[in-house]
Amino acid sequence: MEAKLHLPELFGSQVFNEWTMKERLSSASYGAWKKCVTEGTSLDISTANEIAEAMKQWAVEKGATHYTHWFQPMTGVTAEKHDSFITPAGGGRIIMEFSGKELVRGEPDASSFPSGGLRATFEARGYTAWDPTSFAFIKEDSLCIPTIFCSYSGHALDKKTPLLRSMDEVSRQAIRILRLFGDTETRRVTAQVGPEQEYFLIDKELFRQRRDLQMTGRTLFGAKPPRGQELEDHYFGAIKPRVAAYMKDLDETLWTLGVLSKTKHNEVAPSQHEMAPIYSDANTACDHNQIAMEMMKKVADRHGLVCLLHEKPFAGVNGSGKHDNWSLSTDTGHNLFKPGSTPSQNARFLLFLAAFIKGVDDYQDFLRTTVATAGNDHRLGAQEAPPAVLSIFLGDELNAVVESIIHDTRYTDAEKKMLKVGVDVLPAIRQDNTDRNRTSPMAFTGNKFEFRMPGSSLSVSGPNIALNTIMAEELEQFADELEKAEDFQSALHQLVKRTLTEHQRIIFNGNGYDDAWLQEAERRGLSNLKSTADALPAYIAPKNIQLFVKHGIYTEAEVRARYEIHVENYSTVISIEAKTMIDMIRHDILPAVSKYAAELARRAAAKADAGLPYQYEAVTAREAAELTDKLMEQCRALTSDLEGMPAGPEEAMRYCHDALIPDMDAARASVDALEVLTAAEYWPMPVYSQLLFSV
Numbered sequence: 226m227e228a229k230l231h232l233p234e235l236f237g238s239q240v241f242n243e244w245t246m247k248e249r250l251s252s253a254s255y256g257a258w259k260k261c262v263t264e265g266t267s268l269d270i271s272t273a274n275e276i277a278e279a280m281k282q283w284a285v286e287k288g289a290t291h292y293t294h295w296f297q298p299m300t301g302v303t304a305e306k307h308d309s310f311i312t313p314a315g316g317g318r319i320i321m322e323f324s325g326k327e328l329v330r331g332e333p334d335a336s337s338f339p340s341g342g343l344r345a346t347f348e349a350r351g352y353t354a355w356d357p358t359s360f361a362f363i364k365e366d367s368l369c370i371p372t373i374f375c376s377y378s379g380h381a382l383d384k385k386t387p388l389l390r391s392m393d394e395v396s397r398q399a400i401r402i403l404r405l406f407g408d409t410e411t412r413r414v415t416a417q418v419g420p421e422q423e424y425f426l427i428d429k430e431l432f433r434q435r436r437d438l439q440m441t442g443r444t445l446f447g448a449k450p451p452r453g454q455e456l457e458d459h460y461f462g463a464i465k466p467r468v469a470a471y472m473k474d475l476d477e478t479l480w481t482l483g484v485l486s487k488t489k490h491n492e493v494a495p496s497q498h499e500m501a502p503i504y505s506d507a508n509t510a511c512d513h514n515q516i517a518m519e520m521m522k523k524v525a526d527r528h529g530l531v532c533l534l535h536e537k538p539f540a541g542v543n544g545s546g547k548h549d550n551w552s553l554s555t556d557t558g559h560n561l562f563k564p565g566s567t568p569s570q571n572a573r574f575l576l577f578l579a580a581f582i583k584g585v586d587d588y589q590d591f592l593r594t595t596v597a598t599a600g601n602d603h604r605l606g607a608q609e610a611p612p613a614v615l616s617i618f619l620g621d622e623l624n625a626v627v628e629s630i631i632h633d634t635r636y637t638d639a640e641k642k643m644l645k646v647g648v649d650v651l652p653a654i655r656q657d658n659t660d661r662n663r664t665s666p667m668a669f670t671g672n673k674f675e676f677r678m679p680g681s682s683l684s685v686s687g688p689n690i691a692l693n694t695i696m697a698e699e700l701e702q703f704a705d706e707l708e709k710a711e712d713f714q715s716a717l718h719q720l721v722k723r724t725l726t727e728h729q730r731i732i733f734n735g736n737g738y739d740d741a742w743l744q745e746a747e748r749r750g751l752s753n754l755k756s757t758a759d760a761l762p763a764y765i766a767p768k769n770i771q772l773f774v775k776h777g778i779y780t781e782a783e784v785r786a787r788y789e790i791h792v793e794n795y796s797t798v799i800s801i802e803a804k805t806m807i808d809m810i811r812h813d814i815l816p817a818v819s820k821y822a823a824e825l826a827r828r829a830a831a832k833a834d835a836g837l838p839y840q841y842e843a844v845t846a847r848e849a850a851e852l853t854d855k856l857m858e859q860c861r862a863l864t865s866d867l868e869g870m871p872a873g874p875e876e877a878m879r880y881c882h883d884a885l886i887p888d889m890d891a892a893r894a895s896v897d898a899l900e901v902l903t904a905a906e907y908w909p910m911p912v913y914s915q916l917l918f919s920v
Contacts (some may be wrong), residue, residue, distance in 0.1 A: 232480065239287065240483040241280050241361040241368075249279040262358050263413070265393075273325025280361060281310060281323035284368040292323060294331035294353035295369040297384045299339040299790050301684050303515050304374075306333045307367050328370065329355045339793075341786025343380045350377040356385060359512050362482050371512055380783055384511070384686035387778050391693035392416050392507055394776045398700035399553060399561065399577075405707050406573050411555040416693050417673070418510035420685045421501040423492055423545035424521055425533040426468060428919040431911045432531040436813070440805045441798075442535035442682075443600070445889070446814070448897040449541040450913040453495065460493045467528065467920055468498065475500070475524045482520070484513045493609075494542035495917040504550065504673075507693070511686045514547075518682075530920060536680035537603030539913060544604040545681035551692050552673035553577065563672040572717060575630070579724040580703055581674065582617060584695035585667060586731035588772065589615035590752050590763035592695075593678075595687040597760040597791070599798040601680035606755065611666035611677050613760075614746045614753045616733040618665035624734055631726045664737030694778050757795050758882035762875075764788040792874045799881040803867050806889055810860045810896065813909040815853060818899050821907040822849040849902050856895040863888040 237244075247255050254275045260266050268276075284292070291307040298304050310321040331353040338351070352375050359371035374383035381387055392415065399414035432438050437445040454460075464472065472489045479486040485503035492499050500521070502513060518534055525532040537544035553561040562581075564574045585592065592615055596605075604610040619627065628634070668675045679688050703720060710716030730749040735742060746753060754760035763769065765788045773779040779787070825846035832839035866884045871877050900908060911919075 235477065236480045237483040239363040239481040241283055242483060243360075245283060246276070246279070249283060250275060258357060268329075268357070270325050273329050275325075277323050277325045277328040280328065280368065280370075281321065284361075284363055285310065285321055287363050289363050289366050289368045291366065292327070292368040292370065294333065294355075294372040296333075296353050296372045296374040297511075297515060297684065297686065298374055298382060299341070299384070299787065301682070303519065304333070304338070305367070305369070306331070323368075331372065333374075338374075338382060339790045340376065340380075340382055341789035341793075343376055343378075343382065343782060343786045351375065351382060352377070356389070356508075358389075359508055360483065362516075364482070364516075380780070380786070384684055384690075385508070387690050387773075387783070388508060388511060388686045388693075390778045391690045391697070391776075394778065395553065395693040395697040395700070398697045398704060401704035401708070402576065402700050403555070403573075405704070405713065406569055408555075410557050411559075413556045414553050414561070415556065416507040416689060417504050417552045417554050417560075418507040418685065418689055419502060419504040419550040419673075420510060420514045420679075421499060421546075421548040421550070422514065422517055422521075423497060423499045423547065423681050425494070425496050425538050425545065426471065426498060426525060426530045426920050427496055427533065427916050429526070429529045429531050431916055431919055434911050435916075436809055436910075437802075437805055438531075438533070438538070441802050442533060443538045443603075444540070444913075444916070445802060445806045445809065446893055446896040446900070446910075447540060447913045447916075448900045450917065452914075453542045453917070454493055457493075459491050459495050459497070462491045464489075464491060465920065467530075471524060471528045471530060472498070472500075474527065475521060478520050478524055479513075479517060482513075482516055484516055484520075486517070492543070492545075494539070496920055497543065497545065504552075507551075507689045511684065511689065514685050534682040536598070536600035536682060539917065540603075541913070542917070543609040544607070546604060546610055546677060547679045547681050547683060547685065549676040549679050549685050549688050550670070550673050551676060551689065553696070560672045562669075562674070572721075575626075575721050576703065576717065577700075578623075579721045579728075580696060580699035582731060583724050583728045584699040585615060585617055586728040587699070588691070588695045588769065589731065590754065590760070590766065591769045591772075592676075592688070592691055593752065593754045593760045594764045594791075595691045596678040596680060596683065597754075597757040597795075598680055598683065599757060599795050599802075600682060601678075602756050604680060605678065611664060612737050612743065612753075613755050614737075614743065614751050615666050615731065616737065616746070616751065617674075617731050618668040618734055619732055620669060620734065623669060624732065627725050627729070627732065630722050631729060633722075665733070666737070690778065694773060694776055697776055698772055756882055757791075758878050761788065761791055761795070761878065764791065789874060792878050796870075796874065796877040796881050799885055800867065800870070803863060803885050803889060806892060807860055807864055807867070809910075810856060810892065814896055814899065815857060815860075817907050817909040818849055818853050818903055821903050822846045822853065824907075825849070845902060849899065852895055852899050852902070856892060856899065859888065859892040859895055863892055 246258060254272045257268055257272045258276060261268050291309045293305040293307045296304050310323055311319040312322040314320045333351055333353060353372035356371045356373055361368055361370045363369065373386040375386065376382055395416055396414040400411060403411050435444065437443065476486050476489070485505060486500055487503045488501035490499055500517065505513070521532040534545065555561065561577045562574065565571055593613060606612040666676070666678045668677065676688055676692070679685060706720060707713060707716055730751065733742065743753065754763065765785055770781055770784050773784055774781050825842040829839040829842035829846060832842065863885070866888055871880050900912060
């Protein structure tokens with residue numbers, strides 16, 4: 226770690242970024258790369274060779290010995306295959322080489338990555354291709370080259386490929402709209418993203434004593450501790466020295482890799498924390514979030530800690546989310562979700578706002594599927610995260626503007642005027658124009674939307690692919706209509722008014738935790754897909770398949786493949802949790818509580834022989850024995866139900882939700898009751914009080 230460097234020197238020191246390229250490449254090659262990034266032109270082999278050679282020389286100077294194509298398969302994490310730079314030079318010597326061909330294309334074995342049926346297991350060939358819009362970086366003595374990943378037949382097997390497609394498509398449709406407003410300068414509109422990352426830190430030695438944490442990332446058992454987050458003293462509290470040292474190391478590690486780590490603080494639950502980056506383009510943001518999650522775990526290990534990214538590691542305290550802040554910006558520096566100071570700017574803002582509102586309403590079910598995982602099911606609707614119902618929070622001020630447009634009523638500002646889109650100047654809407662609504666799934670926060678439903682372990686590519694594509698669809702519909710209009714201003718006003726009127730149901734500014742809202746949402750006709758098993762079938766609804774196929778983001782086969790992968794992942798996660806639970810009950814918990822009950826019985830008998838009272842021992846032994854027998858039967862039922870898992874993927878998913886999860890909940894209730902009864906020296910694993918307050 227180059228800790229002695231000043232931050233500006235430290236930042237990006239392990240990244241082959243634009244400044245390094247400009248310094249090390251010829252002007253012709255640098256210009257060709259720049260044109261490739263901005264205009265999508267291809268690079269000839271001579272340019273690729275020069276870039277590869279410069280990249281290799283820079284990496285070797287930094288101590289790198291290997292290179293790898295760094296890609297993001299459908300596992301949700303990243304993948305790497307490392308090759309050294311060495312090439313035989315004769316006489317038992319080697320030279321260090323790296324060619325443009327090796328830079329541009331790789332061929333990792335694709336047989337063991339999830340494909341959802343896009344390819345057979347015995348068909349091993351897969352390809353990686355360099356993404357020149359994402360900078361290469363050095364990690365652990367290897368030059369990492371961000372790439373896409375596809376099958377031999379050309380199907381996308383990763384998360385980056387469709388993300389790049391969606392970014393191109395939303396840019397294309399947004400520019401059509403901007404041209405209607407007289408903007409002839411903008412050449413590209415970029416989806417901007419800032420993913421906040423929550424996580425837990427626990428002591429490594431305690432982690433090693435919890436088989437459930439090791440196998441599943443969460444505690445399958447654990448009675449609520451006497452103290453959790455009730456005192457509300459952890460959120461934004463003073464950071465403990467051990468955590469502060471970890472955060473400092475994490476920041477410096479991320480900074481060297483060019484990750485814009487900006488904010489760090491304690492979160493609501495004990496041992497829970499957050500890292501938030503600075504806003505960047507969606508492709509970079511998604512890459513950097515993957516890097517951040519990996520480094521969070523590796524840096525934690527250096528400090529004798531374990532970083533937990535599961536959405537709900539501990540029952541009874543808040544879980545962890547990943548708020549996805551999303552917006553659109555032009556290459557001329559304008560945020561399209563920021564109200565302006567002229568009628569034209571405000572009309573543009575209202576049009577983009579209307580498109581977003583319509584898109585969320587039209588595709589609320591698909592947005593829900595993008596955050597549907599077994600882990601996230603523990604968060605959504607649990608009074609610590611948004612409900613499973615999609616809605617948009619605009620705040621009182623902006624909502625009043627919307628109401629005024631819908632009803633042609635006076636908007637109450639300094640002048641009390643009727644608002645006509647494209648003619649009137651909106652009153653200055655402050656960036657912090659309203660209180661924050663932490664219960665809203667999709668909250669407008671001044672110049673962007675905060676999608677609060679994603680879970681902490683999730684790749685943010687999926688939600689952003691959906692947001693980009695949905696927005697592209699609505700902008701395309703708007704452009705098709707407005708380009709044919711004889712009177713643009715009149716058509717614009719009518720379009721915005723009609724859109725807001727027809728999709729007003731998705732706007733909700735109240736308390737999303739209130740049960741009354743769920744009843745109101747049902748009355749409005751909003752979907753409430755409470756679990757992953759309920760949500761995932763919407764992935765392959767005809768309208769959703771059509772959306773992504775129409776815009777070239779996925780082929781129908783790629784959509785269905787991702788559905789199959791998500792379905793299988795859900796069943797696999799639940800099955801692993803069930804098997805781990807059975808293993809812990811049989812080999813750890815039942816023997817421990819049986820031994821404790823026997824010891825109590827022995828003590829009771831000894832006291833009885835001595836003529837002493839023995840009510841505590843007798844009563845506790847009986848309660849423990851009864852709970853033990855109950856748990857044994859529950860474990861048998863879980864085992865039997867696990868063996869009865871249907872073969873079909875959809876049937877297995879439904880079965881996991883309807884049969885296995887209730888079995889697991891019942892077994893957990895018994896185990897947690899036994900934990901409360903059993904003396905600490907007999908309990909076979911660290912309890913919540915130790916785990917949550919050990920750091």
